[in-house]
Amino acid sequence: MDFNDTPEEAAFREAARAFLAQHAEPCGPDESAPAFGVATTPEEVERCQTWQATKYDNGWACLTWPKPYGGQDATPIQQVIWNQEEARFRTAPNIFTIGIGMLGPTIMAHGTDAQKAQHLQRMARGDDIWCQLFSEPAAGSDLAGLRTRAVRDGDEWVVNGQKIWTSGAHYSRWGLLITRTDAHRPKHKGLTYFIVDMRSPGIDVRQIRQVSGASNFNEVFFTDVRIPDENRIGEVNEGWRGALTTLMNERATIGARGLGGFTPETLVRLASEVETSRGRAIDDAGVRQRLADFHVRASGLKYTSYRTLTALSKGSVPGPENSIGKMIGGPLRQQMAAFGMELQGISGSVADPHYETQQTYLAAPGGRIAGGTDEIMRNIVAERVLGLPAEPRLDKGVAFDEIPSGNR
Amino acid sequence: MNFDFSDDQKLLQTATRDYLEDRCGLEVNRSVLEGPDTMSAAIWSGAAEMGWLGAVIPEEYGGAGFGHLELVLIAEEVGRALAPIPFTSSGAVAEAVQIAGSNEQRSRLLPGFADGSRIGALALAGQPWVVGPERLGVVYENGLLSGHKIAVGDGLSANIALVAASSDAGPVLVLAELDSPGVSRTPEESVDPTRQCAVVDFASAPAELLGEPASGWNLLQRILDRAAVVTAFEQVGGAERALHITREQILARYAFGRPIASFQAIKHRMSDLYAAIEIARSNCFYGAWTLANDASDLPLAAATARVGASEAFNLAAQEMIQMHGGVGFTWEYDCHLFYRRAQHLGLALGPVAEWKDKLVDRLAAAA
Numbered sequence: 001m002d003f004n005d006t007p008e009e010a011a012f013r014e015a016a017r018a019f020l021a022q023h024a025e026p027c028g029p030d031e032s033a034p035a036f037g038v039a040t041t042p043e044e045v046e047r048c049q050t051w052q053a054t055k056y057d058n059g060w061a062c063l064t065w066p067k068p069y070g071g072q073d074a075t076p077i078q079q080v081i082w083n084q085e086e087a088r089f090r091t092a093p094n095i096f097t098i099g100i101g102m103l104g105p106t107i108m109a110h111g112t113d114a115q116k117a118q119h120l121q122r123m124a125r126g127d128d129i130w131c132q133l134f135s136e137p138a139a140g141s142d143l144a145g146l147r148t149r150a151v152r153d154g155d156e157w158v159v160n161g162q163k164i165w166t167s168g169a170h171y172s173r174w175g176l177l178i179t180r181t182d183a184h185r186p187k188h189k190g191l192t193y194f195i196v197d198m199r200s201p202g203i204d205v206r207q208i209r210q211v212s213g214a215s216n217f218n219e220v221f222f223t224d225v226r227i228p229d230e231n232r233i234g235e236v237n238e239g240w241r242g243a244l245t246t247l248m249n250e251r252a253t254i255g256a257r258g259l260g261g262f263t264p265e266t267l268v269r270l271a272s273e274v275e276t277s278r279g280r281a282i283d284d285a286g287v288r289q290r291l292a293d294f295h296v297r298a299s300g301l302k303y304t305s306y307r308t309l310t311a312l313s314k315g316s317v318p319g320p321e322n323s324i325g326k327m328i329g330g331p332l333r334q335q336m337a338a339f340g341m342e343l344q345g346i347s348g349s350v351a352d353p354h355y356e357t358q359q360t361y362l363a364a365p366g367g368r369i370a371g372g373t374d375e376i377m378r379n380i381v382a383e384r385v386l387g388l389p390a391e392p393r394l395d396k397g398v399a400f401d402e403i404p405s406g407n408r
Numbered sequence: 409m410n411f412d413f414s415d416d417q418k419l420l421q422t423a424t425r426d427y428l429e430d431r432c433g434l435e436v437n438r439s440v441l442e443g444p445d446t447m448s449a450a451i452w453s454g455a456a457e458m459g460w461l462g463a464v465i466p467e468e469y470g471g472a473g474f475g476h477l478e479l480v481l482i483a484e485e486v487g488r489a490l491a492p493i494p495f496t497s498s499g500a501v502a503e504a505v506q507i508a509g510s511n512e513q514r515s516r517l518l519p520g521f522a523d524g525s526r527i528g529a530l531a532l533a534g535q536p537w538v539v540g541p542e543r544l545g546v547v548y549e550n551g552l553l554s555g556h557k558i559a560v561g562d563g564l565s566a567n568i569a570l571v572a573a574s575s576d577a578g579p580v581l582v583l584a585e586l587d588s589p590g591v592s593r594t595p596e597e598s599v600d601p602t603r604q605c606a607v608v609d610f611a612s613a614p615a616e617l618l619g620e621p622a623s624g625w626n627l628l629q630r631i632l633d634r635a636a637v638v639t640a641f642e643q644v645g646g647a648e649r650a651l652h653i654t655r656e657q658i659l660a661r662y663a664f665g666r667p668i669a670s671f672q673a674i675k676h677r678m679s680d681l682y683a684a685i686e687i688a689r690s691n692c693f694y695g696a697w698t699l700a701n702d703a704s705d706l707p708l709a710a711a712t713a714r715v716g717a718s719e720a721f722n723l724a725a726q727e728m729i730q731m732h733g734g735v736g737f738t739w740e741y742d743c744h745l746f747y748r749r750a751q752h753l754g755l756a757l758g759p760v761a762e763w764k765d766k767l768v769d770r771l772a773a774a775a
Contacts (some may be wrong), residue, residue, distance in 0.1 A: 001477060001697050002410050009409075077409075268768070268775045282772060285765070292764030295771055296716045300687025303694045306411040313409050321690070324683040381682055382675035386655060389670040 003306075005081070006313065012078050016085040019060055024089040037093030038216045044093070045129070045171045051092035052126025062100050062124040069108060069116065070124030077312040095168055099123045099130030102249040103176045107195075110234045110242045115195060119174065131172035132246065133163040133196065133220060138405060140165075141376050143178075143247075144187045144240065145395075145405070148222060150179035150194065157181075157194065157232070159202075159225040165370070169205045169218040172198050177227075178243050181236060183401040190400055193239035195231040202226070212362040250371060262333065262360045264295040267340055270355050274343050281343055290339055297332050301325055320385040326367075327377040334364035411693060413477060420474075421481040427458060428489040434742045437602050440492035441745065446595075446604040447565040448492045452524055455493060460486075462522030465502065469518035476700040480641040480692070487645030490745055492602035494527055494562035496642050497756070500635035501528025501570045504581065507634075508619035508627055517568075517583070529566035530635075530756075531557040531584075531608055532628075539572070539758065541579045541625060546610055548573040548582050548617075552590075553610040561756045563606030564595055570618070571610075572628055577621035581628055584615040600752035602745075633710035636757055637695040640710075640717035643753050644692055647685050647717070647724035650746045654678070654728045661733075674731060681720075681727050688716035708774060711767035718754035718763075725750040 005013055039045045055061040056070065063079045065071020074082075104123050107115055122128045139146040148161025159179060169175065175196045182190030198205070202225035207215040234242045268291060274281040281287045304325065308318040340357030341348035351358040368374050382388045395403040413421070432451050440448055455461050463479040465471025472478075479499070486495045502521035505513055520526030534545015534557060546555030553573060560569065563586075571582050586593065590613030598605040619627045655678065658669035668674055695713035698706040725746040729736035736743040754760060 001413060001693075001700070005409070264771065265775045268772050272772065272775075282768070288768040289761065289764050291771070292711075292715060292767045295767060296691065296712055296719075297687060299694070299712050300690045300716055303411070303690035304686060306409060307690060307693065309409045310411045321686040324686055327679070328683050328687065375676070378676040378679040379672070381679035386675075386678055386682060388655070388659070388675050388678060389667055391670050391672060392666065 009077065009081060009313065013081050013085060016060070016082050019058060020085055020089045020091075023054060023058075024091045026089055027087075037095045037097065038214065039093055039095050039168075039171065040215070042171070045095070048092045048095045049126045049129075052094075052096055056125040061126070062104070065100070065104065065120075065124060066108070069104070069120040075312070075315070077309065080309060080312065095129060095171070096123075096126050098132050098167060099128075102246050103130045103132060105249045106176060106242055106246045107233065109245050110193070111195075112230075114230065115233070119195070123174075128173040129168060129171055131166050131169045131175040131198070131220075133166055133169075133175045133177040134243070134246075135165045136162060137164055141373055143243070144191070145400075145403070146178060146180060146191070148177070148179045149183075150181050150192055150227070152181075152229075153226075155229050157192075157227045157229065159194075159196075159222045159227060161222050163220040163222075164208070165217045166205075166220050167217045169198065169220050170207055174198060175220075176233070176242075176246065178239055180400065181239075184399050185237065186397050187395060187400045187403065188240045190237050191239035191243065192236050193233040193242040194227050195233060196225070196227055197231075200225050200227070210363075211365060212359065214363075262336060262340075262356065264291060264298050264336065266355060267291055267294065267336060267343070270340055270343055270357070274345075287343070294332065294336050294339070297328060301329055301332075320381075323377065323381050323385060326372060327374060327381065330364075330368035330374055333360065333367055337361035337364050411697075413481060417477055417481055420478055421485060424458070424460070424482050424485040425488065427454070428485055428491060432489040432491050434490060434745060437490040437492045437745050437749075438742070440602045441748075446601070447494060447562070451491050452493045452527070455486075455491075455495065456522075456524030460495070461498070461502075461524050465506065465518050465522045469515065470522040471518065472522075476638075477696055480638055480696045480699070483638045484641040484645035487642030488649045490602070490646060490649070490749055494529065494565050494603065496635065496639045496753075497530060497562040497603075498526070498528040498566065499638060500530055500631060501568065501583075502526075503634050503638075504570050504618060504627075504631045505583070507630070508581070513583075513616070513618070526568050527562070527566045529560050529562045529569050529586075531560045531563070531569040531571040533557065533559050538762070541574070544572050544574050544579060546571060546573045548575045548580055548615060551614060551616070552612045553582060553584055553615040554612055555610055557608045557610075559596065559605045560608050561603050561605055561752065563608055564593055564604050569608065570631070571615065572624070573615075575621060575624075578624060579628070580621050580624035581618045581631075582615040583618055584610065584613055588613050590614070598752070600748040602749065603752050603756070629707075632757055633707050634699060636710040636714040636763070637692070637699045637706075639753055639757060640688070640692045640695060640713040643717035643721040643750070644685060644689050646746060646749055646753075647688070647721040650721075650724035650728045650750075651678070651681055651685060653742070654724075654731050657732050668731075677727060677731070681724055684716075684720040684723055688713070688720040691716045705770075705774065708767065708770035711763045711770060714757065714763050715760050715767060718750075718760050721746075721750040722754055 039048050062071040063074035063082055067073050136146050150157040150159045175198055177194045177196045179192055180190055181192040202223045204221040206219045208217055209215050271282040271287055304321055308322045311318045337357050337360035436448055459472040460482045462471030463474045467473040505517050532539045535543050546553055567586050569584050569586055571584050573580055573582055590611045592609045594607045596605045659667050661668045691713045695709040698709040728746055729743045732743055735741050
């Protein structure tokens with residue numbers, strides 16, 4: 001049991017470091033690269049694209065992709081090592097993870113040769129940014145309950161409907177869109193998957209303001225949008241298969257992101273500063289019990305991710321313990337941020353730029369909902385890891401247009 | 409990154425598990441629970457034969473000469489079987505002799521621990537509640553021990569105790585043979601009779617000093633930290649067994665036309681329990697590494713492992729009863745074997761609240 005790289009991993013890490021040192025500034029001691037890449041202005045988007053192109057042109061982008069599509073056929077552990085090294089440098093936000101992590105692999109698995117040739121290398125280089133048009137106002141956790149319609153008209157499909165929570169749609173060039181093409185079949189059996197040109201007439205992207213004040217995601221309205229049939233991924237009414245590939249790739253992304261910069265150590269430093277009526281907060285018994293609870297969970301998540309990395313390093317599939325990361329990490333982050341604000345007393349209502357407790361707290365609910373809610377993660381662990389049976393479903397085998405859905 | 413046990417270590421774990429599955433079903437724990445014995449002599453001598461008791465004792469003293477990574481995996485299996493043996497208590501005393509004993513003490517005492525003839529227990533509390541330097545209840549003077557210890561886990565099974573005592577030089581650790589004249593023991597009603605607690609009275613009983621007199625309290629903390637890691641594996645093993653038995657129960661039990669395992673309320677609680685156990689296990693892995701490498705952050709890792717494992721095992725045992733429904737609350741069903749063991753192990757080295765307090769000291773020192 002040790003924490004060292006294998007000689008091959010060490011060599012890879014060295015090479016990564018050398019490239020990064022040549023092209024970027026290292027982060028300061030207290031700095032850490034943001035966990036999730038966001039870009040707000042066109043200038044920021046361009047900066048992200050420049051960095052992606054630099055990596056691509058030097059063979060450091062899309063590492064785990066096959067070489068013909070712009071990758072390096074690297075192993076998952078090499079991707080992790082790269083991510084670790086890149087995080088130590090000030091580069092640019094990575095706004096390409098949705099495309100490169102999920103949508104590109106979907107096209108590789110289900111797309112036509114023409115589609116692969118047209119899109120993959122441009123996606124890898126960051127020349128085209130992609131978004132995932134999945135969730136809708138009436139379909140989030142129950143994604144297959146989606147309603148955006150695509151109706152065939154000659155060589156084209158006419159799409160009407162609305163997607164929501166679409167990250168990056170406001171700067172994306174292309175998207176993968178899952179639609180309903182037959183409402184008379186059960187919900188999973190009437191879906192079709194398309195590549196959509198985000199510059200098509202009839203597409204209206206509206207940014208949504210989040211609780212945290214940021215606007216990283218959008219509503220996307222489709223009004224008589226025409227999609228050529230050659231942009232279809234997979235067979236008509238068989239789109240769920242492609243969507244599952246996309247979702248599997250989403251889950252396969254390791255939660256090596258972890259808790260980012262806001263950790264129990266952050267709270268220890270804060271509590272050491274804060275004065276209560278009985279002395280320093282760090283000396284208060286109640287505070288200490290909470291800090292210990294946070295540490296046990298954060299530490300447990302960190303070492304669970306190390307177990308996952310070990311499996312990857314050996315070329316094996318990570319174990320099921322990997323699935324607890326999001327389930328535990330989301331609420332933990334929220335609780336820690338809340339506690340950080342609480343430690344500050346009345347002044348906790350005012351933003352503290354040094355510890356960022358308020359910002360973390362306002363952003364925290366998103367982590368418990370996006371990419372699989374806490375509740376869905378519990379279902380997944382129960383059903384796929386523990387092998388417990390699914391509940392009976394009222395919509396199983398029922399034609400989509402006969403499924404109850406509240407206010408239609 | 410190789411944050412895992414080796415193939416050989418895992419083979420050892422499997423062999424340990426297979427052996428205990430064959431010979432130490434839950435009925436063995438129950439036989440001690442319900443009968444006059446305070447441990448299973450048969451399982452103890454089997455453990456000695458298999459080399460488990462001497463796992464980290466050097467071969468020159470009759471041990472197997474393995475390391476702590478092997479020891480903790482054995483502990484996990486002992487925990488999984490709810491084996492009614494003082495494996496971790498005796499192991500803690502053997503470990504104390506190993507790290508703090510003189511060469512003479514080591515060569516005299518360790519062989520007995522390896523072959524099972526010496527069975528150790530930790531005698532810490534002199535009074536109820538916190539164990540502190542002013543509350544040790546026994547005095548060590550002129551090589552003799554006098555006073556009163558309570559809640560000595562495995563106190564009747566053991567024949568040698570590591571005793572925390574007051575002295576002219578401050579708190580010291582001494583080893584006392586429990587069959588000596590001047591030592592008398594009385595059973596106490598214990599939450600886990602398979603780890604029976606006892607009052608131990610010392611009336612000028614002979615005892616030998618372990619380690620330097622001036623550093624007795626620090627030595628005690630070191631021993632507790634090391635024992636905490638090994639015990640944490642015992643706790644995780646027990647928690648996982650409880651989870652598996654509960655899973656079988658909820659799959660088999662039908663209500664309202666379907667297995668109760670298909671109800672989301674049940675499923676979500678099982679997921680939460682699974683997560684608590686995996687978090688504990690991951691913290692245990694790191695604790696094991698620090699123990700095996702005598703790393704400087706062993707104290708923090710030990711506290712983290714102990715807190716996580718104690719909470720996971722208690723949760724597992726409580727959920728086990730709850731998800732079994734009425735039968736979970738019967739003597740006849742095995743749920744309470746876990747309920748008792750979990751609570752006892754969560755207390756025996758000091759309660760979770762105290763370890764959380766220690767944890768924060770250690771975390772703050774590192775921050």
